[in-house]
Amino acid sequence: MQHEDAQAAPAALPETEDAARELLLGLTWPDGAKHCPRCRAKAPYQLAGGRLRCGGCRYTFHDFTGRWLNETGLSPLKWVGLAKAFAQELSTREAAAQVGISYNTAFKALTVLRLAIVAQGADAPQLLGPGAPLYPLLDAAHSEDKDFAPGTALPVYGLLSRSRHIFVDLLPELTAESVLHFNHNFHLRVARHGSILITDRYKTYDALILCGDENLPYHYLLRHPGQIFAESGGCPFWDFARPRLRQFKGLSWRRFPLYLKELALRHNLGGQALAPALLAALCTPVPKLAQ
C-alpha cells in the first residue's frame, strides 16, 4: 500500500455536472478570454441564459459552439464519463451502460471523440477534408458518398517509430494499388489479417498499413520469403494494436484511420494521462474545412 501511495496520484476527474462544466470551460478558454467562433472578434457580450453575442458580426453563440463536444447533446458530466470509459477501453455497449446513455448515442459520441483525436494530427486536413475518408462522418448531410467504393485507390498509412512513440500518417501519394505494385515488382513483403494489410519496412516507415474492402484483389498478393519487420517484434505499436484491431466491430476502410489514430494515442499516452487528453481534444474547435 505504501508503495502505491508513493505514486503520483492522477488529478481526479469531476463527479458533478457543475465541476465537469468548469473543467471543460477551462479547456475551451484556457486563458479565460472568449472570442467569437465565427469571426474571432474578442470580448463578446454576455446575454441571458449563458449565451454570448459577438460585437463584430452579431453572431449569437454559447461557450461550446463550434467545439467537438457540441456535436452531440451530451452534458459535460456525460462527456467526462464517456472519456473515462474510453480510457478504460470499454466497449460501446459497456460505455453506454456506465454513462447511462443509449447505445446509439454512445456510438455517435465515441465517433466524435475519435474524430477529435484525428483532428489533432498534422494530417487532419487530408483525413477530414472534402473527399477524404472521414469527411462523410463529420456531417450526416454528406452521407451520400458513404457507399463510394474506392477500388484499389484505398488510403495507405505509414507507421513511424520515434523512441517510444508511434506516428501514424496518411500517405496521400500511396494507395492500395501502390502496395500491390511494390509487392509484385519490388518484393515488398505483405501480411494479411482479415481486411488489414501490413507490409515490411518501407523507406523510413516501420510498415505501411491499410484496410481493404471486398473489392480489393487480396488473391493478387505474392508471398515472399522472410519476416516482416513489424511482425517480428520490430514495432511495439503493432504488437499493441494487432489484438485491439480485432476487437473493433465493423472495421471498414473508412473508419480505419479513426482506430489507428486512437490506438496510436493509447500507445503513446496510456493510463491516467489519456482521459485528460481526450477531454482537451473534445474542447478544440471543429476545423472549418473548405466544402
Ligand SMILES: [Zn+2]
Ligand atoms: Zn463574430
